[in-house]
Amino acid sequence: MSNKGPFLLDTASDAPFPPAELALTDPDGLLAIGGDLSPVRLLNAYAGGIFPWFSEGQPLLWWSPDPRMVFRTDQVHLSSRFRRSLRNSDWKIRADTAFAEVMQACAQAPRPGQDGTWITDAMLAAYVQLHQLGYAHSVEVFDDEELVGGIYGVAIGQMFFGESMFSGRSGGSKVALAALTRTLADWGWPLLDAQVENPHLLRMGADHLPRAEFLPAVRELVHRPGEVGCWTGRFGELAACALA
Structure with a gap:
């Protein structure tokens, strides 16, 4: 074509x-x-x-x-060294308790090779509205009650489209992503869209999927019964040390 x-x-x-x-x-x-x-x-x-x-x-x-850059939700990789560092971690992981704060932190996070951010005020308002409608979600990592990492994206059917993540402390985004993908795998959701390649995603196990394979997969997964609405209750509170 x-x-x-x-x-x-x-x-x-x-x-x-x-x-x-x-x-x-x-x-x-x-x-x-x-x-x-x-x-x-x-x-x-x-x-x-x-x-x-x-x-x-x-x-x-x-x-x-x-x-397209994607994660198979059951194949996210955390290095052995990072897993060891989590064994004594007191961090807790929740969902949909600080959506706007996660987006704002992603907007403010420095990105090598990028000047400014694509998370404009208009984008923030639009995704907060999607969140209120039950389609956009965040996974947040807390040290006590301090937000130290997170990821947000859009869920339709049984497909999660990752938008951005941030680390307020070293490893915060890794913990958020690992907790999200482990939960999605438990729910039977096989893919997380990571959009475009970067070295950090590759190190964590992201893979390239040709568009000719990605699009049919998405078009099938978005029509499966999903989880519209707030995820806080179903996600629960996870301990970061459990990811070790």
């Missing part, structure tokens, strides 16, 4: 996206421009293997890169 993007999105929030297979190869994965960050638009995007990614001052840009 030939590449024809980027497409200009219809102004109607519920207008369909073009097929992700039509995304550009240069820049890799750019599919569409414009639209809005309404809940229906965002949910339609993720269900089609598409996500927004843009900086302050840019138009809304929508992406579906090839290949």
Whole structure:
């Protein structure tokens, strides 16, 4: 199929996206421009293997890169050294108790090679709204009651789309990701979308999945019965030392 993007999105929030297979190869994965960050638009995007990614001052840009970075939820890797460091940890892990705080911490976290953040005020407001609707979730790591790490993303059906994570203390994001994927594996959710490659994700076991395999998997998983609503109760409180 030939590449024809980027497409200009219809102004109607519920207008369909073009097929992700039509995304550009240069820049890799750019599919569409414009639209809005309404809940229906965002949910339609993720269900089609598409996500927004843009900086302050840019138009809304929508992406579906090839290949896609994913975690098999039962294959996340923590090094032996890191596991040993967790054995005496008092950190606790919860879900959906500090969603906005996790997003804000992700926005403020320094990213090598990046100037600024894609988590704009508009993005924060949009995902907080998705969270209130029961589709966006955070996993938070606490030392006593201090937030020291976290991850957030979007869940549709039995597919989790990771958006960003942060470490307020060394290893905080690793603990959040490991706790999230272990829980998803226990629930029978096989994949976590990690979007694009970086060395940290590769070290933790992320793998490349060709878009031709990623999209059919997503389109099947988002139609499975999921867990809409607050995850705090079902997730419970996990001890970081249990990840060792």
